[in-house]
Amino acid sequence: MLLSFRGWCSFIQYKPAKLVKYGLKLYDMCNSRMYYVHNSEIYCGKQREDPYFTWDTLFNIIKRLVQPILGSHRNVTTDNYYTVYPLAHFLLENGVTFLCTMKKKSPQTFWI
Incomplete structure (x- = not known):
């Protein structure tokens, strides 16, 4: 999911094929029956190796x-x-x- 965002942020995504061209990339787990987001994670781009490093x-x-x-x-x-x-x-x-x-x-x- 690409959430529309035009402010300053180091991990803004640009997708020219999408209706919303600039935004934040989100990975969501949604409930199909109630239509709500159960869990979400923001994609922050390539990460450097530090104590908070996670594999993407x-x-x-x-x-x-x-x-x-x-x-x-x-x-x-x-x-x-x-x-x-x-x-x-x-x-x-x-x-x-x-x-x-x-x-x-x-x-x-x-x-x-």
Whole structure:
């Protein structure tokens, strides 16, 4: 999600193809039934190695977002951007089902 923002910030994103061209990039976990944001994380760009360093791979971002619902036997639905096998394996091991879309020729596509 790109949240519209035109002020000064060191991690503003520019996406020329979007309706809102400048803004803050957010990763959100939303409830599909009630339409509210359950958990959110702001993308701050490439980080330097310091005590607060976190890995910003898709697997690690989703791991942090779904932390509150692990073991609850809920379902996580994603598009093909987030479809990676280690994520599906991690979620199934922790009691969360995983539903995703896949591109036929994507290198990340996996078959179980």
